[in-house]
Amino acid sequence: MSIPVNAAPGTAPPAAPPASAASRAPGIGICFAFLLGIAVPVGVLGRSVPAGDTLAIPLGLGAAVIAGAIIPGPTRRLLICTLTSLPFAVALLALVLLATILGTLILQGLPPEAYARHYGGAVAPILLGLGLNDLFHASWYAAWLVLLAAALVLVAVRRKTWRPPQWGHGLAHLGVVLILAGALAGVREGFKGHIDLHEGQSTDAALPVSRAGAAATPRPLGFSLRLDDFDVEHYPPEPKFVVYERQGNSFKPRKAIKLKDAGAWTAIGSGGASFRWVRRIEASRRESESHVLLVQRDATAPPEEIPVTPDATVPLPGGAWRVRVLGYYPDFVIDTETRKPASRSPHPNNPALQVEVLPTGGGPGRKQWLFARMPEFDHGGGEGAGPRLRYRYLPAEIPAQVEVEVRSPEGEGTHRFAEREAEPLQLPDGRTILAYERKTEVKEYRSRLSVLEGGRTVREKTIEVNDPLTWRGWSFYQSNYREEDPTYSGIQVVRDPGLPLVWAGLLMMCAGLVYIYYVRPRMTRTREGLPPRPEEAS
Secondary structure (H helix, E strand, C coil): CCCCCCCCCCCCCCCCCCCCHHHHHHHHHHHHHHHHHHHHHHHHHHHCCCHHHCCHHHHHHHHHHHHHHHCCCHHHHHHHHHHCCHHHHHHHHHHHHHHHHHHHHCCCCCCHHHHHHHHCCCCHHHHHHCCHHHHHHCHHHHHHHHHHHHHHHHHHHHCCCCCHHHHHHHHHHHHHHHHHHHHHHHHHHCEEEEEEEECCCEEEEEEECCCCCCCCCCEEEEEEEEEEEEEEEECCCCCEEEEEEEECCEEEEEEEEEHHHCCCCEEECCCCEEEEEEEEECCEECCCCEEEEEEECCCCCCCEEEEECCCCEEECCCCCEEEEEEEEECEEEECCCCCCEEECCCCCCECEEEEEEEECCCCCCEEEEEECCCCCCCCCCCCCCCCEEEEEEECCEECCEEEEEEEECCEEEEEEEECCCCCCEECCCCCEEEEEECCCCEEEEEEEEEEEECCEEEEEEEEECCECEEECCEEEEEEEEECCEEEEEEEEEEECCCHHHHHHHHHHHHHHHHHHHHHHHHHHHHHCCCCCCHHHHC
16 A cells, blocks of 8 residues: 655645556547547538538538637537547547558549449448548548647647747647648649640640549630640660460460570570571662572472563573563552452562463473562462472662571571561461561650740740649649650649648748757757757757
């Protein structure tokens, strides 16, 4: 049994021991229940008001709380003691933090049917009913932020922060209030949308990003925005070889080999084939285009090259055969009306030769078609007598090429890929394709914008992804582009009127912390005649 000890005359009684966490737990629980109880009616009422007035109820609640704490009456002391208590602060901050985490984890602003797909038919109605699909615009979430701001104001008043020793606490508390006010202003008046423009087009409105499937109504800007120019910058192309393998009825990429790594033999597919890069052949130009026949006398003999010209007859190697070129079609096509061969254009898009193979000693010949883009297809050639023919078209403009050496169980040889629009090489196994690609990646894209007021240009700027054009509170960011449409630019539009309040609040809070932890201790030591601490001496 403890015996109370009376304080000595003229001395203050001993301070009461600090309350333990266990003793505060009931109060925190009561505050949790109180705050959750507020959220339910506020959330229900918030759904019944227009979208632009969802903050009316939370702001009204905050005004009522402040008024109840100022106006004398039986509730004044209760409100002040409750809102400035530690249990209330713990409960409120915990709920705000939990709600913010949920708003980060749960997808926001999607149509209702999307939540059923993502979270299932049992969970989706709960998310929609509690407003967790648009949490940061929910009335109950705003109500908690308003109560937090009201509590901070009351704490600042209760601590009499207008007195010099408490200036730091006042600045810190009011700084947080400004941050919350800026956040609420952004919720109510903020805007996030987009503008789609082509070069030369202008608009005076932006289309908002619809929330929860709501219809989007264009928002006037108060001025016009014009896209003067759009430009896409690419990284230098990185050439590589890509191996494709047949999967079902299509070919799928299996692996990619960078050109710098292709000097060594590299396996291609699972059929025992391999390849290696040999050299790069620079672009050049001939006096004119030329046609070459690849003549293979038997299955084991290597092909021999024989230059030919249209309407000419030339002997073939071995002396037993000769070939006559009956016609050349630079852009071969079958005429749909006459059902006869024709050329769509004079450009060598699909070069083809019609030839006749004749015995040197006389006798009937054999007509066949040869196609440069499909050298294995010799329509009319068949397996009859005579050598096998293939056709190679050599344009006057010879593009730069990459030469590779290929080995397979069927044999070995070299192949050249044009650096631009290279035709892929299909291996004899029929299951593997080797392709040469020079794809480029986008480095950045930018738009040159002009702001027009009254038909006059008042501002110009080239925007990029993180470098917007700002005018009258509106910010325009480069958002996207379309590879197939080089004149199109997608622009993200953002307006946040609460941002200045947020920045001001951050500055006030920082100033308050500096005052609390640096200025006031130094002033106190100076007033008491104590020397400054070593870290303060400098």
